[in-house]
Amino acid sequence: MQQQLAQEQQRIRDQMIREQAERERLALAQAARDRALAEWSSRIRAKIRGNIPSQAVQAVKGNPEAIFVVTLLPTGEVLGNPRMVKSSGNKGYDDAVYRAILRSSPLPKPENPADFRRELELRFRPQD
Amino acid sequence: MRAILIAAIAVAGTLAVGACSTTPTDEEQKPAGVEERSPGTPGAAGERPGVSTVDLTSKPAPSDIAELKDPASPLSKRSIYYDFDKFDVKEEYRPLVEAHAKYLREHPQAKVLIQGNTDERGSREYNVALGQRRADGVRRLLVLLGARDSQIEAVSLGEEKPKAEGSNEEAWAQNRRSDILYSGEY
Amino acid sequence: MFAARSPAWVRRLAGVCLLLAMAVSAPAGAQLSIEITGAGLQRIPVAIVPFAGEAAIGGVTQIIRADLERSGQFRALEIPPLPTLPTENSTPNYPEWRARLADALLVGSVAARPDGRYEVRFKLHDVVQQRDLSGIAYTLSKEQIRATAHRIADYVYEKLTGERGVFSTRIAYVVKRGNRYELQIADADGAGEETALASFEPIISPAWSPDGRRVAYVSFESKRPVVYVHSLQDGKRSVVANFRGSNSAPAWSPDGKRIAVTLSREGGSQIFLVNPDGSNLRRLTTSTAIDTEPRFSPDGRWLYFTSDRGGSPQIYRMPANGGPAQRVTFEGSYNVSPRPSPDGKSLAYITRNEGKFQVALLDLANNQVQIVTDSDRDESPSFAPNGRMILFATVIGERGVLSAVSSDGRIRQRLTTSGGDVREPAWGPFIE
Numbered sequence: 001m002q003q004q005l006a007q008e009q010q011r012i013r014d015q016m017i018r019e020q021a022e023r024e025r026l027a028l029a030q031a032a033r034d035r036a037l038a039e040w041s042s043r044i045r046a047k048i049r050g051n052i053p054s055q056a057v058q059a060v061k062g063n064p065e066a067i068f069v070v071t072l073l074p075t076g077e078v079l080g081n082p083r084m085v086k087s088s089g090n091k092g093y094d095d096a097v098y099r100a101i102l103r104s105s106p107l108p109k110p111e112n113p114a115d116f117r118r119e120l121e122l123r124f125r126p127q128d
Numbered sequence: 129m130r131a132i133l134i135a136a137i138a139v140a141g142t143l144a145v146g147a148c149s150t151t152p153t154d155e156e157q158k159p160a161g162v163e164e165r166s167p168g169t170p171g172a173a174g175e176r177p178g179v180s181t182v183d184l185t186s187k188p189a190p191s192d193i194a195e196l197k198d199p200a201s202p203l204s205k206r207s208i209y210y211d212f213d214k215f216d217v218k219e220e221y222r223p224l225v226e227a228h229a230k231y232l233r234e235h236p237q238a239k240v241l242i243q244g245n246t247d248e249r250g251s252r253e254y255n256v257a258l259g260q261r262r263a264d265g266v267r268r269l270l271v272l273l274g275a276r277d278s279q280i281e282a283v284s285l286g287e288e289k290p291k292a293e294g295s296n297e298e299a300w301a302q303n304r305r306s307d308i309l310y311s312g313e314y
Numbered sequence: 315m316f317a318a319r320s321p322a323w324v325r326r327l328a329g330v331c332l333l334l335a336m337a338v339s340a341p342a343g344a345q346l347s348i349e350i351t352g353a354g355l356q357r358i359p360v361a362i363v364p365f366a367g368e369a370a371i372g373g374v375t376q377i378i379r380a381d382l383e384r385s386g387q388f389r390a391l392e393i394p395p396l397p398t399l400p401t402e403n404s405t406p407n408y409p410e411w412r413a414r415l416a417d418a419l420l421v422g423s424v425a426a427r428p429d430g431r432y433e434v435r436f437k438l439h440d441v442v443q444q445r446d447l448s449g450i451a452y453t454l455s456k457e458q459i460r461a462t463a464h465r466i467a468d469y470v471y472e473k474l475t476g477e478r479g480v481f482s483t484r485i486a487y488v489v490k491r492g493n494r495y496e497l498q499i500a501d502a503d504g505a506g507e508e509t510a511l512a513s514f515e516p517i518i519s520p521a522w523s524p525d526g527r528r529v530a531y532v533s534f535e536s537k538r539p540v541v542y543v544h545s546l547q548d549g550k551r552s553v554v555a556n557f558r559g560s561n562s563a564p565a566w567s568p569d570g571k572r573i574a575v576t577l578s579r580e581g582g583s584q585i586f587l588v589n590p591d592g593s594n595l596r597r598l599t600t601s602t603a604i605d606t607e608p609r610f611s612p613d614g615r616w617l618y619f620t621s622d623r624g625g626s627p628q629i630y631r632m633p634a635n636g637g638p639a640q641r642v643t644f645e646g647s648y649n650v651s652p653r654p655s656p657d658g659k660s661l662a663y664i665t666r667n668e669g670k671f672q673v674a675l676l677d678l679a680n681n682q683v684q685i686v687t688d689s690d691r692d693e694s695p696s697f698a699p700n701g702r703m704i705l706f707a708t709v710i711g712e713r714g715v716l717s718a719v720s721s722d723g724r725i726r727q728r729l730t731t732s733g734g735d736v737r738e739p740a741w742g743p744f745i746e
Contacts, residue, residue: 037346040346041346041348044348045348045349045350046354048350049350049351049352049353049354050354050355051354051355052350052352052353052354052355053353053355053356053358053387053475054353054354054355054356054722054724055387055475055477056353057352057353058722059476069345092476097350099417099442099443100355102442102443103417103442117345117346119345119346120345120346120347120348121345121346121347121348122347122348122350123347123348123349123350124349124350124351125349125350125351126351126352126353127351127352128351128352248691249671249691250627250648250650250664250666250671251607251620251627251650251651251664251693251694252518252519252693252694252737252738253518253519253562253563253576253606253607253620253650253651254604254606254607254620254627254650254651256518256532256539256560256562256563256576256583256606257560257562257576257578257583257604257606258604259560260559260560260578260582260583261582261583261604263559264559264578264581264582281558281559282559282578283537283538283539283559283560284538284539284559284560284578285534285538286518286539288516288518288534289516289534295691295709295712314537
């Protein structure tokens with residue numbers, strides 16, 4: 001009986017160690033994926049931002065947000081047209097970022113194809 | 129005597145003190161002077177009566193302004209200088225202004241033009257106003273000292289007619305200036 | 315201590331559930347959200363294909379290209395040698411132009427007509443959205459080539475920026491060469507310079523009438539400042555103000571019916587209103603200070619002006635028909651030459667900053683000041699009628715030159731003129 005209990009306890013301890021290792025492995029994988037996504041986002045951000053004209057930003061009062069959703073092909077090309085889900089309230093700015101998205105196609109691809117996301121939500125504001 | 133032909137220059141009678149032109153005038157040609165005959169010219173004897181000459185080119189005879197040009201006389205000094213952005217007549221220039229006021233009192237027919245100037249710094253229009261303030265300051269002082277207002281005209285040249293070229297304090301100090309000019313000198 | 319009594323299968327299930335839970339919190343395959351702020355494109359790239367047949371009349375393409383580049387907002391792309399260039403009637407190969415990074419494509423042609431005139435046509439394409447932005451056909455004489463090229467540049471500018479172009483406007487300025495002063499009128503690109511007035515005495519403060527047909531200015535030809543209005547077409551001029559003392563600083567009301575001037579006739583320098591023909595004189599300011607440089611707001615309701623009533627030159631504002639003045643500038647001890655922007659939202663002026671005279675912009679809504687030049691003796695700022703550029707005079711190496719800066723301070727340009735000492739620029743209005 002005593003021995004059975006000890007074995008059971010050992011088994012549970014091993015189980016916990018395996019589960020802990022599994023959690024750590026998953027956490028590391030998640031962190032890596034987060035980093036990869038952040039890096040990919042940053043390249044997309046830079047490319048699109050570089051296609052927004054300064055004049056478009058100056059004309060906007062305040063710092064309203066415009067939100068667009070784009071669907072991508074695995075090549076990074078924008079499929080169809082960007083879809084506006086929220087207007088900034090300023091048509092000139094909405095138009096300018098819409099054009100900037102199109103201008104930026106094909107968007108940069110992630111380092112790891114496995115990180116590719118088909119749909120991107122792009123949130124724009126004129127000021128930092 | 130010499131024949132005088134005057135080329136037409138547009139001078140819209142502006143030097144008469146108190147003349148206000150509120151109606152528009154196109155650029156005017158001033159009338160040509162009158163040709164004068166010398167006694168030796170045929171037809172000169174028995175000249176037609178009743179023509180008096182209006183000679184716009186006559187300058188006062190030299191003796192009138194000898195006093196004004198004599199270097200020994202304070203009247204030969206015509207310039208008052210100012211500190212930056214200032215328009216008050218400094219103590220050191222009061223004797224000069226007093227001398228000119230005295231001359232004007234003693235010569236009621238004499239007329240002066242005071243031109244106010246500034247250095248080149250700042251807006252041209254603000255400097256026109258500052259120059260005017262400087263000229264007006266001298267005029268007020270002259271009147272206070274006995275000259276008649278009708279003898280004096282005060283105008284501004286702003287920064288537009290500098291005496292000294294250059295963008296340094298030396299040049300600027302020379303240009304912050306009011307000048308007193310008598311008829312015939314302007 | 316733990317409950318050794320839980321069955322193993324429960325514990326395994328718990329373990330699996332934990333794994334699942336972690337998978338869901340790392341949303342694989344769900345939407346990625348990216349924030350993008352600000353802007354990064356200074357110059358919109360545009361491909362301008364040389365106009366077919368333009369050799370007959372001289373360059374149209376070059377003028378359009380120079381206008382757009384000079385605005386600082388466009389970059390004219392090099393057109394590669396292509397076997398066939400697009401024409402106005404053909405649909406361009408958009409993806410090909412996209413690959414060349416063009417935002418827009420301009421195509422045009424020039425043709426001689428049997429009656430001796432010419433036809434200039436063009437088409438503008440939006441390469442990004444792959445659509446035709448239309449175009450215009452002009453019939454013109456040879457003398458009108460430059461003007462037509464400027465109008466085409468205006469069209470391209472407006473379609474791609476949403477703002478009105480100023481390539482068809484004119485500028486006025488004064489040139490001093492030796493003892494000679496000239497009031498010059500030129501195209502906005504500096505070409506076509508014509509002398510409106512030549513004098514041996516200074517000319518300052520040119521001011522365009524709202525209809526662009528007349529210029530008011532101050533002339534020292536009578537050895538003191540007098541205000542004139544000068545009709546450009548026929549050279550006829552008339553006196554607006556010639557009172558005792560100094561008459562200066564003319565500024566037209568937006569309806570062209572009145573001119574504000576600074577007069578010393580009642581002592582000091584005070585602001586008056588007068589009709590362009592010199593009649594109906596009315597005093598507006600009533601201080602013992604220097605009040606000068608009046609400028610109407612674009613809606614005609616306010617008059618901005620320079621005053622030293624507070625001890626140093628600052629900018630004030632009063633109702634255009636008279637009334638109490640409020641101070642407008644508070645930073646710095648020398649603020650002069652107010653110029654309201656065409657949209658009335660900001661004020662350009664000259665400020666003395668650490669001893670240097672520079673162009674500043676005041677946002678009238680939030681009172682923020684931005685100094686937009688870093689040169690020294692800046693003077694006489696003048697807004698383009700679309701409010702985007704500010705023309706001003708400055709000194710480079712002892713010579714007066716004209717410069718321009720964009721209203722956000724980002725674009726700087728030096729204007730080349732034909733020599734001499736250039737000063738007192740004034741940007742003309744849109745010609746309707």
